[in-house]
Amino acid sequence: MSKSPEEITTLVGREVYSNNGVFVGEIEDVRLNLDQQAVTGLALGQLNRELFSETVQLGTGVIVPYRWVRAVGDVVLINDIIERLKQPEESEEVVV
Template sequence: MESDPAPVTDLARKEVFTADGARVGRVTDVIVDLQRETPVELALSDVAERTVGGLPDGAVGVRVPFDLVRGVGDVIVLRSAAHEAPLPLPGGRDADGDADDGDGPDADDGDPIV
């Protein structure tokens, strides 16, 4: 017997972590495709600068594509580790752990929430 999926409202205020346990932020909103009735993106605030890097001026958070979600429980875990590309967050860290300056080919991987 199939279980009913949890409503997207259950995702609100959950902490989000990378696959290797680095905190990314807290869900403030879920963007849903109403025609397909599926979540498309998670809007995060209270973003961990150690994981994500600095946000562009005026940004209050980031959006993460829902297809990067590995699992949902007490927290949300992403498929990517903090050092793996592409973690679709502006200012993310590269493989060496250095802050991404945003001018490389991955600059359009994520969208800041402004």
């Protein structure tokens, strides 16, 4: 018996973590390219406030490009690039 392909709606509700194990958010919807019949992004809500407090207003979500996805299982793993949002910018010295 062959396993049938999963419906993309099964992604909704799954938690998203970075490769380093940091919680990013929960999938609320998917962005599709109908011409290519491919998922192009994941719309996340229930965001990790530590990661997004500086860049996203409370109560809003973000769309993560699907190319960042590394693994899909009980949870979705994405590149750790998302954690760079939280890191303080390198000190920039102004040269006069």
